[in-house]
Amino acid sequence: MKSFNFFQLSLILGQVQALNYTLGTCSGLSNANLQYSSIRFVTPVIAGSNFTGDAPETSYNTVQTALPSACRVACEIQTSQNSTARFEIWLPMKTAWNSRFLAVGNGGWAGGINYPDIVMGLKQGFATMSTDTGHNSTQNDATWTGNAEEMIDFGHRALHLATIAAKEVVENFYNLNASYSYYAGCSTGGRQGWSEVQRYPEDFDGVLVGAPANWMTHLPAWDIRVALEQFPSSKPSYINSTMWPTIHEAVLAQCDALDGVVDGLISDPTRCNFHPEVLACGNGISNSSACLNPAQIANLHRVWTPWWEANNTLIYEGLSPGSEAGYTFLMNGATPQFGIDFFKHAVVNDTTWDYSTINGSTVAFADAINPGGINAYDPDLRPFQSAGGKVIEYHGYQDQVIPSLASGRWYDTVYEFYGGLGQAAELSDFYRLFMVPGLEHCNGGDGAWVTGAASQSGILPAENSTNHSLLYSLIDWVENTNSSGPETMIGTKYVGDVTSAGVKFTRPYCRWPNIPVYNGKGNVSLAESWSCPSAGVY
Numbered sequence: 001m002k003s004f005n006f007f008q009l010s011l012i013l014g015q016v017q018a019l020n021y022t023l024g025t026c027s028g029l030s031n032a033n034l035q036y037s038s039i040r041f042v043t044p045v046i047a048g049s050n051f052t053g054d055a056p057e058t059s060y061n062t063v064q065t066a067l068p069s070a071c072r073v074a075c076e077i078q079t080s081q082n083s084t085a086r087f088e089i090w091l092p093m094k095t096a097w098n099s100r101f102l103a104v105g106n107g108g109w110a111g112g113i114n115y116p117d118i119v120m121g122l123k124q125g126f127a128t129m130s131t132d133t134g135h136n137s138t139q140n141d142a143t144w145t146g147n148a149e150e151m152i153d154f155g156h157r158a159l160h161l162a163t164i165a166a167k168e169v170v171e172n173f174y175n176l177n178a179s180y181s182y183y184a185g186c187s188t189g190g191r192q193g194w195s196e197v198q199r200y201p202e203d204f205d206g207v208l209v210g211a212p213a214n215w216m217t218h219l220p221a222w223d224i225r226v227a228l229e230q231f232p233s234s235k236p237s238y239i240n241s242t243m244w245p246t247i248h249e250a251v252l253a254q255c256d257a258l259d260g261v262v263d264g265l266i267s268d269p270t271r272c273n274f275h276p277e278v279l280a281c282g283n284g285i286s287n288s289s290a291c292l293n294p295a296q297i298a299n300l301h302r303v304w305t306p307w308w309e310a311n312n313t314l315i316y317e318g319l320s321p322g323s324e325a326g327y328t329f330l331m332n333g334a335t336p337q338f339g340i341d342f343f344k345h346a347v348v349n350d351t352t353w354d355y356s357t358i359n360g361s362t363v364a365f366a367d368a369i370n371p372g373g374i375n376a377y378d379p380d381l382r383p384f385q386s387a388g389g390k391v392i393e394y395h396g397y398q399d400q401v402i403p404s405l406a407s408g409r410w411y412d413t414v415y416e417f418y419g420g421l422g423q424a425a426e427l428s429d430f431y432r433l434f435m436v437p438g439l440e441h442c443n444g445g446d447g448a449w450v451t452g453a454a455s456q457s458g459i460l461p462a463e464n465s466t467n468h469s470l471l472y473s474l475i476d477w478v479e480n481t482n483s484s485g486p487e488t489m490i491g492t493k494y495v496g497d498v499t500s501a502g503v504k505f506t507r508p509y510c511r512w513p514n515i516p517v518y519n520g521k522g523n524v525s526l527a528e529s530w531s532c533p534s535a536g537v538y
């Protein structure tokens with residue numbers, strides 16, 4: 001075992017810690033006396049090696065290549081008398097450690113360690129942790145949600161307890177506390193971030209939240225509404241998977257040019273008042289297998305329209321036009337993907353429940369019981385604000401799964417809450433929302449969707465700068481007292497979405513509700529030819 005006197009190394013690095021550190025082994029940790037978790041195993045990660053996980057959610061098991069040298073620590077926490085949660089923290093070797101702790105989130109209903117995002121953080125030098133959220137399942141499986149303890153773990157408890165426990169592992173491994181703590185997650189991971197901000201304001205200094213599913217007593221209901229248009233597929237209103245690209249073409253034909261540049265992107269979907277009637281059968285459509293009947297046209301209108309119930313009660317925003325090429329995920333296949341099992345198992349508790357009976361009262365009941373405390377929809381962010389925390393939220397304007405405007409409405413809900421306190425101007429001191437044209441759900445899409453965030457398959461922006469990477473921008477906002485926070489961010493689009501193929505274009509994305517506008521001159525593929533003029537709303 002090669003031991004290294006860390007004092008000499010720290011002099012080189014300009015730090016002042018007289019610590020011994022054993023390079024390349026994790027052996028010291030196995031004997032660590034931990035208060036908050038028990039260690040399941042500790043494994044060294046060999047530099048240059050590949051890793052394939054064994055999570056129940058198989059998307060977490062895509063092979064991770066060219067790993068840096070690290071220490072992989074797997075732990076378990078007793079979260080209640082009869083429930084446990086697991087987490088893993090991967091610790092960079094001391095010289096590679098950026099001195100920060102990063103926790104990453106999950107997706108859908110998944111129970112399992114999110115290895116791709118652990119590796120994303122590890123490669124950028126963070127000691128990075130992910131939980132299994134306290135149960136084992138794929139991201140599409142909500143049949144476990146009737147287990148009340150697992151529901152609480154998924155709602156908020158597993159991540160909070162794992163965060164405390166993982167910080168203890170960091171302290172033991174490095175003989176140092178992390179200098180700052182960050183969180184990054186998208187979708188369910190976005191909800192987990194908001195849940196941390198609202199319930200546990202001391203856990204993180206900075207929180208990066210993407211496309212959050214933070215109104216979870218409503219979003220699954222909206223998924224059911226979509227299912228009611230599309231299932232069973234024998235219905236006249238059903239739109240099959242070959243039609244979505246055709247509908248997308250028609251949307252672009254009508255709305256692409258509205259932003260002044262015909263580039264396959266709709267910068268501001270709120271200005272796209274698409275009329276699917278142009279695709280009505282018999283309306284001069286030459287391709288008779290690419291037309292829509294009246295029931296299908298009505299279906300599209302409903303999918304793109306917010307769902308309001310009696311007494312001005314909003315159930316959820318509709319999807320934004322421009323995202324339809326990806327609707328096969330939610331709307332095709334043999335059975336509806338999301339929503340139904342959550343209501344069956346955690347809300348009405350009846351496996352024979354007929355989802356076509358859902359109405360505003362069903363959703364109001366879900367609000368009242370809030371299973372597992374799953375919502376993260378409390379606009380009072382003052383405890384996090386006074387703890388000095390910062391939160392950056394982003395949402396793709398091409399999101400085909402969670403309606404983009406749900407994030408705009410959530411921002412406005414928080415803004416109105418602060419307005420009611422006479423503190424509206426303070427909100428942007430610690431919370432900013434960015435809408436990204438051409439970003440689908442968390443990753444992918446026609447736009448400059450690489451933002452330096454979680455759930456992007458480890459694909460990083462063209463520059464590791466505060467204006468290209470949301471995570472770097474967050475770090476700067478938290479740690480640099482001269483930082484005034486992110487204003488205009490720059491997204492990257494790679495050729496074929498492959499980093500090594502080179503940058504296809506860069507494009508700014510703006511703070512809600514501003515929209516990127518072409519300056520009228522210069523190469524449209526370069527971010528500097530665009531700007532984010534203020535819409536003057538806030």
Ligand SMILES: *[C@@H]1O[C@H](CO)[C@@H](O)[C@H](O)[C@H]1NC(C)=O
Pocket residue numbers: 003018019020
């Ligand atoms: C570091 O290791 C040396 C040699 O093993 C030992 O003498 C010294 O006490 C250790 N220092 C600390 C701070 O543990």
Ligand SMILES: *[C@@H]1O[C@H](CO)[C@@H](O)[C@H](O)[C@H]1NC(C)=O
Pocket residue numbers: 048049050065066
């Ligand atoms: C890791 O995977 C890559 C890509 O599949 C492969 O080229 C490489 O040889 C693998 N490395 C090791 C150490 O197995």
Ligand SMILES: *[C@@H]1O[C@H](CO)[C@@H](O)[C@H](O)[C@H]1NC(C)=O
Pocket residue numbers: 084085134135136
């Ligand atoms: C998840 O599955 C593993 C392997 O089957 C099992 O050991 C573990 O206890 C399960 N975790 C939970 C929370 O049920």
Ligand SMILES: *[C@@H]1O[C@H](CO)[C@@H](O)[C@H](O)[C@H]1NC(C)=O
Pocket residue numbers: 081082147148149150
């Ligand atoms: C867990 O244990 C508590 C206390 O014994 C009990 O009330 C509860 O029903 C149990 N929950 C589950 C999911 O088994």
Ligand SMILES: *[C@@H]1O[C@H](CO)[C@@H](O)[C@H](O)[C@H]1NC(C)=O
Pocket residue numbers: 171175176177
């Ligand atoms: C880490 O922080 C805790 C809580 O502030 C403190 O008790 C502990 O001494 C710190 N550990 C180190 C190694 O500085």
Ligand SMILES: *[C@@H]1O[C@H](CO)[C@@H](O)[C@H](O)[C@H]1NC(C)=O
Pocket residue numbers: 239240241242243288289290291292
């Ligand atoms: C898909 O829908 C279109 C329009 O409704 C129809 O013409 C076509 O036959 C359908 N294709 C399949 C494979 O069902």
Ligand SMILES: *[C@@H]1O[C@H](CO)[C@@H](O)[C@H](O)[C@H]1NC(C)=O
Pocket residue numbers: 242243246287288289290
């Ligand atoms: C007609 O529309 C269908 C469905 O979008 C498409 O698959 C097919 O290629 C189109 N045919 C022609 C001749 O454009």
Ligand SMILES: *[C@@H]1O[C@H](CO)[C@@H](O)[C@H](O)[C@H]1NC(C)=O
Pocket residue numbers: 310311360
């Ligand atoms: C709407 O509000 C009225 C007046 O408060 C109430 O009587 C009625 O039950 C409400 N309707 C629903 C569907 O909640």
Ligand SMILES: *[C@@H]1O[C@H](CO)[C@@H](O)[C@H](O)[C@H]1NC(C)=O
Pocket residue numbers: 148346347348349369371
């Ligand atoms: C279903 O179970 C949850 C969790 O135990 C409970 O809060 C809710 O009231 C139950 N629903 C009904 C309709 O009884």
Ligand SMILES: *[C@@H]1O[C@H](CO)[C@@H](O)[C@H](O)[C@H]1NC(C)=O
Pocket residue numbers: 357358359360361362
């Ligand atoms: C909603 O559905 C429930 C159960 O089917 C029914 O009892 C209730 O009257 C409905 N409420 C409204 C407002 O339609």
Ligand SMILES: *[C@@H]1O[C@H](CO)[C@@H](O)[C@H](O)[C@H]1NC(C)=O
Pocket residue numbers: 123124460461462463464
């Ligand atoms: C950004 O940082 C990561 C991790 O250190 C590195 O792999 C990547 O090459 C860097 N990207 C650029 C454009 O410098």
Ligand SMILES: *[C@@H]1O[C@H](CO)[C@@H](O)[C@H](O)[C@H]1NC(C)=O
Pocket residue numbers: 465466467468490527528
């Ligand atoms: C991004 O920031 C870097 C320095 O951090 C600066 O050199 C560059 O000009 C900025 N790019 C744009 C488009 O603002």
Ligand SMILES: [Ca+2]
Pocket residue numbers: 255256257258259260261262263264265266267
């Ligand atoms: Ca355009």
